[in-house]
Amino acid sequence: MRHHLDWSNYHDQGMGDAYADIPRLGGDFAKAVAVCIRSGVCEQLTSSGVMCPSYRLTPGEDNSPGGRVRLLKAALNHPDPHHWLQEPRLAQAMASCVGCKGCQRECENSLDMAAIRVEYLAQKGGHFRKAWRRRLLSRFPLWLWRWPWLGRLIRWRNRHPFLAVLGQWLLGIAADVVLPEPVATRDLPQASEPPGTGVPVLLWVDAFTALFDPQQVAQARRLLRQLGYAVHVLAPASGGRGFLDCGRAAYAQGEVALARRQLGQLLQALQPALVAGWPIIGLEPSALLMLRDESRQLCPEQAPALRSRARLLEEFLAHELQAGNIALPLSALARPLLVHGHCHQKAAGAMKSLRRLLRQIPALQVEFIEAACCGMAGTHGIESEHAAAGEAMARQVLIPVIESRPDAELLCTGMACRHQITRLTGRQPLTLVGLLARLYAGSD
Incomplete structure (x- = not known):
């Protein structure tokens, strides 16, 4: 198998272990799959943590990271080296993965199902309508930056149901999901501007x-x-x-x-x-x-x-702040603060820095929402076959908590998460830098 990603970090994984259960096909990629020991931690239906939102939504033997591993191992052990890319149960199980990295965070062996999913997609390629959508979604930042007028197409599509239905028929982009709209004009500090001193x-x-x-x-x-x-x-x-x-x-x-x-x-x-x-x-x-x-x-x-x-x-x-290099005097926030962190931020252990930073706000009443993926997951939540599941993920914990706290300010760190929250609740979450800039200026 020719790998698209570099899996050499797993070269020594399971070497000398008779029970490693490394599949026959796949080389170092197969070793990355085999780190799963089927402990069952990914199949515990709890309301906290970030582990596998698709399994929480639809419990079943194929829908957990461990279930996907079981299907992958069986397919990679098949005599036909192309079987694993044609096996329908595996295809369905991999399609339900949102790439949130919850398993990488909470699995004892740090199973990287998000990267395994990308390797699978790269190996499999696309067919017909999905190939066009894949090309569009993989290049939309480049195209929107190169040709800003394309942003008008998104705005027209959001305002004209006929265009939304046409987009679903042609590209498989869910007609009933409002797409994020790029700004009409760009106002970015340029690299040529003086950086200041310090x-x-x-x-x-x-x-x-x-x-x-x-x-x-x-x-x-x-x-x-x-x-x-x-x-x-x-x-x-x-x-x-x-x-x-x-x-x-x-x-x-x-x-x-x-x-x-x-x-x-x-x-x-x-x-x-x-x-x-x-x-x-x-x-x-x-x-x-x-x-x-x-x-x-x-x-x-x-x-x-x-x-x-x-x-x-x-x-x-x-x-x-911890090193004593800066002071960050912030004014108080009159209302409580709800915080929803991006899945990748949680998986990387980066939320503790956010917690530490928010402690600089005097007497802040803060609640971190213990929810898994918001369901948008990049473009997963706008794809017609996944949009309903994506919304259901958001409505498991995240949206009910937000709707139960109309008294609180809402902070959200991810762009797609903010869009999902606004779409489903009508509330516009704050960005972290927006909150800091507001409080550092001393106005509430």
Whole structure:
């Protein structure tokens, strides 16, 4: 089997263990599958934690990470080397995976089903309508950035049911789901703007933030400068380099070659900052954390430098506070605060930095919502065959908690999560940098 991702980290997995149960086909990929020991932790129906939202929604022997492993092992042991890509039960089980990384977080052996899913998609490819949708969804950040007028098509589609139905028929994009709309104009600090004085940091603007929440960039830049940092900005089209992004959209669709190419271009642009030892600060969890996690299987040689330097804004600020490098005087928040963290942020253990940072708000009444995936999961929640399940995931815990607390402010760290919450509740969650900028200015 020719691997699309680098699985060499698993080369010694199970070596010398007669009970490792490594499938016949797949090499190091098969060893990554075999880390599952079927302990059953992924098949416990609890209301807390991030483990497998699809299993919580539809309990069944195939719908847990362990169930997917069982099907994968059987398919990879089949005499026909192509059988595993044609087995219908396996295809259905893998399609229900939202790539939330809950299993990687809570499994005793850190089963990386999210990456296994991407390898499966890359091996399988697409057919007919799904191939067109896959191409569209893997490239939409690039196309929206290159041709801004395409954003008008999304706005028209959201306002005209006929176009939404046509999109479902042609591409399998759910007609009854409102799509996120990119901003009409971009107002990003350019790399050529003076960074200010102080300790240099690089604020990396991912494509999702640039296209859908660009106001965060000005807020983050202003806050960091007020705290004494010289803020260098790297945006999707900084310095004439063309489109720069991490490749998250392509990776999620199994377009590994495109994701690797985009990440490689970004790495080249980040190289001066990495050599200089600057912190690389990001705002969107799914994008920034790709530099720390998925980079190991896409660009393994550069991954160690990225892992040591790439930080979410809350991680960077929490570290600087703990080190005594900054003070962050914040005014009080008059209302309680509900917080929903991105699945990847929870899986990476990055929520503790957010908790530490929020302690800087005087007398804050804060509640972290103990829910799994919001169901949007990138584009999973807009795909016609998954949209109903995605909404049901959100309505298991997340939406009822939000609806029970109309008195509270709502903070949400992920762009897709914010869209899902707004779509299902009508409430517009705060971004972290928006909240900090508001409280640092001393106004509530």
